[in-house]
Amino acid sequence: MTKSSFDLFKSFAGELDPRTLQKKFLLSLLKLQNVHRGSIWIKKNNSYHCIEAAGKESDSIIEIDIDADQPSIVGWVIENGKRTVADTKSDGRHFRELEDNMAVKSSLILCFPLFLKEKEVYGAVQIIDTTPEKSCVNLDEDYLNYLQNLVDIGSVALSNAILYSRQVKEAESLKITLKELQKRSSLIGHSKSFQQCINLARNYANSDLHVLITGESGTGKELIANEIHRLGHRSKKPFLVQNCSAIPKTLLESELFGYRKGAFSGAVRDKKGLFEAADGGTVFLDEIGDMPFNIQAAILRVLQNNEIKPVGANEIIHVDVRIIAATNRDIKTMIGENRFRQDLFYRLSVLPLELPPLRERREDIPIMVKHFLKQESLRSGQPEKKLKPDAMQRLTTWSWPGNVRELENLIKYLMVAIDSEYIDAEDIPDHFFEGSVHDIHASSPLSESGDMEDRVHSRSSDFQSSKAYYYNGNINVPEIDRRKGGINFGNFSWQEVEEQYIHFTLHKNNWNVTWAAKDAGVNRSTFASRMRRLGISRSNLPQKA
Numbered sequence: 001m002t003k004s005s006f007d008l009f010k011s012f013a014g015e016l017d018p019r020t021l022q023k024k025f026l027l028s029l030l031k032l033q034n035v036h037r038g039s040i041w042i043k044k045n046n047s048y049h050c051i052e053a054a055g056k057e058s059d060s061i062i063e064i065d066i067d068a069d070q071p072s073i074v075g076w077v078i079e080n081g082k083r084t085v086a087d088t089k090s091d092g093r094h095f096r097e098l099e100d101n102m103a104v105k106s107s108l109i110l111c112f113p114l115f116l117k118e119k120e121v122y123g124a125v126q127i128i129d130t131t132p133e134k135s136c137v138n139l140d141e142d143y144l145n146y147l148q149n150l151v152d153i154g155s156v157a158l159s160n161a162i163l164y165s166r167q168v169k170e171a172e173s174l175k176i177t178l179k180e181l182q183k184r185s186s187l188i189g190h191s192k193s194f195q196q197c198i199n200l201a202r203n204y205a206n207s208d209l210h211v212l213i214t215g216e217s218g219t220g221k222e223l224i225a226n227e228i229h230r231l232g233h234r235s236k237k238p239f240l241v242q243n244c245s246a247i248p249k250t251l252l253e254s255e256l257f258g259y260r261k262g263a264f265s266g267a268v269r270d271k272k273g274l275f276e277a278a279d280g281g282t283v284f285l286d287e288i289g290d291m292p293f294n295i296q297a298a299i300l301r302v303l304q305n306n307e308i309k310p311v312g313a314n315e316i317i318h319v320d321v322r323i324i325a326a327t328n329r330d331i332k333t334m335i336g337e338n339r340f341r342q343d344l345f346y347r348l349s350v351l352p353l354e355l356p357p358l359r360e361r362r363e364d365i366p367i368m369v370k371h372f373l374k375q376e377s378l379r380s381g382q383p384e385k386k387l388k389p390d391a392m393q394r395l396t397t398w399s400w401p402g403n404v405r406e407l408e409n410l411i412k413y414l415m416v417a418i419d420s421e422y423i424d425a426e427d428i429p430d431h432f433f434e435g436s437v438h439d440i441h442a443s444s445p446l447s448e449s450g451d452m453e454d455r456v457h458s459r460s461s462d463f464q465s466s467k468a469y470y471y472n473g474n475i476n477v478p479e480i481d482r483r484k485g486g487i488n489f490g491n492f493s494w495q496e497v498e499e500q501y502i503h504f505t506l507h508k509n510n511w512n513v514t515w516a517a518k519d520a521g522v523n524r525s526t527f528a529s530r531m532r533r534l535g536i537s538r539s540n541l542p543q544k545a
């Protein structure tokens with residue numbers, strides 16, 4: 001192997017920067033052919049773009065495009081995937097204008113295609129003889145085959161380097177975006193009760209005491225724990241999460257505290273636990289109410305002495321972690337039932353924070369809906385959808401037993417299932433409203449333009465005082481119990497209640513749909529579409545006996 005071909009291989013092996021690699025690649029090839037002028041071209045949309053050139057006056061062609069419609073040697077090689085030798089005086093493929101401003105013109109061009117791994121051509125490399133005798137370039141067939149092999153290896157190396165540098169750039173821009181996102185809070189909500197929680201979280205972030213967050217499932221306990229970590233001095237260290245309920249007791253212990261090799265069958269090497277891995281940072285213990293009693297004692301040791309003992313270890317390890325725990329259980333009752341250690345509770349609840357359920361901060365629903373619609377549109381690349389007022393009204397009157405998580409999931413569903421840009425109340429699936437109807441007469445921020453359910457509520461005195469549902473003039477009397485915080489419709493599903501209400505209103509208005517809709521407080525088309533969906537029409541009524 002000659003020194004030049006050795007240099008060529010070296011340039012392929014060691015270089016990841018495409019600009020440096022393409023330069024070295026071209027210069028080595030030119031050396032192997034004893035010439036000074038050459039260029040590398042790649043296919044770009046409808047043209048061929050010069051990414052590298054060497055030799056006198058070569059600067060004038062770097063970054064130049066040759067239109068794909070123009071005859072050119074690089075174009076021919078790229079399109080045919082074959083090398084060629086062209087006498088520039090007689091070859092019709094030669095694009096002469098390129099050399100208009102050059103004092104020395106080319107006399108012979110040897111051009112090789114550049115292949116990707118899959119044999120797809122992505123460019124071409126030109127080796128140019130400028131001597132009138134065309135005597136520099138070695139056109140021996142064996143030598144050209146040898147060069148083609150080198151070019152093949154070089155072109156794969158070059159395409160890999162281009163891909164690598166693109167990925168590096170992409171990763172860098174993702175890192176910047178991530179850093180920006182980490183600086184921002186992802187907590188949404190402007191209601192007074194939620195803002196109080198955020199203020200409390202900000203104050204707690206300035207302290208290093210442990211925190212106990214309570215609240216129903218899906219209210220954002222993990223998110224607020226993350227916020228406390230993000231705003232505190234531990235923010236550059238890990239925030240690690242362990243759900244204490246989703247995992248068997250023995251596994252939970254080794255996840256939290258780690259284990260030593262041989263501690264149990266399968267422990268083939270030492271493993272660090274969450275507390276060690278989070279050293280300097282925060283451990284979020286979700287569902288702490290479900291933590292087994294004996295592990296509670298080990299957690300107490302972390303809280304009191306900053307100590308852990310891995311499973312199977314003889315020694316104690318010191319850790320520096322802040323614990324934020326969360327539960328949706330009534331811990332005080334659990335203490336009374338000896339299911340939760342009182343000392344642990346007192347240690348954990350130095351800084352308590354209670355998150356209100358979504359139904360108690362309904363004014364946050366519209367802004368959350370907008371946030372999740374935007375988030376889903378960014379995630380999926382779909383255009384952002386909007387909720388029509390009647391759809392929004394429907395959401396603000398629902399009790400949200402699954403809290404923010406349930407709302408987020410509904411938005412995910414709507415983004416996928418609904419094609420149109422605007423979401424109607426009818427698009428919201430019935431199962432979100434079936435079963436028990438919670439809190440139906442809780443106040444709604446949109447009650448001015450209320451939807452059907454709201455009407456059920458606002459007309460409920462009328463509807464309930466009769467303690468009767470009308471059906472074809474006959475009266476059915478289901479049990480309606482008032483319970484704390486809402487109306488219990490017994491075993492009736494939402495759909496049945498809705499059906500009864502529509503029948504009731506129609507019957508009252510002598511089956512005049514316009515009057516019935518007016519009576520229900522919704523527009524005629526909404527009322528009629530609901531009738532259609534529920535299959536209600538006068539002709540469908542069962543005949544009186």
Ligand SMILES: Nc1ncnc2c1ncn2[C@@H]1O[C@H](COP(=O)(O)OP(=O)(O)OP(=O)(O)O)[C@@H](O)[C@H]1O
Nearest residue numbers: 186187188189216217218219220221222223404405
């Ligand atoms: N205020 C909020 N702003 C934006 N998103 C929120 C908010 N609250 C909750 N979420 C979202 O709702 C979902 C549930 O939140 P999170 O897991 O923090 O609730 P949780 O109370 O810890 O639930 P669980 O008790 O089931 O563990 C997450 O996707 C979270 O991003």
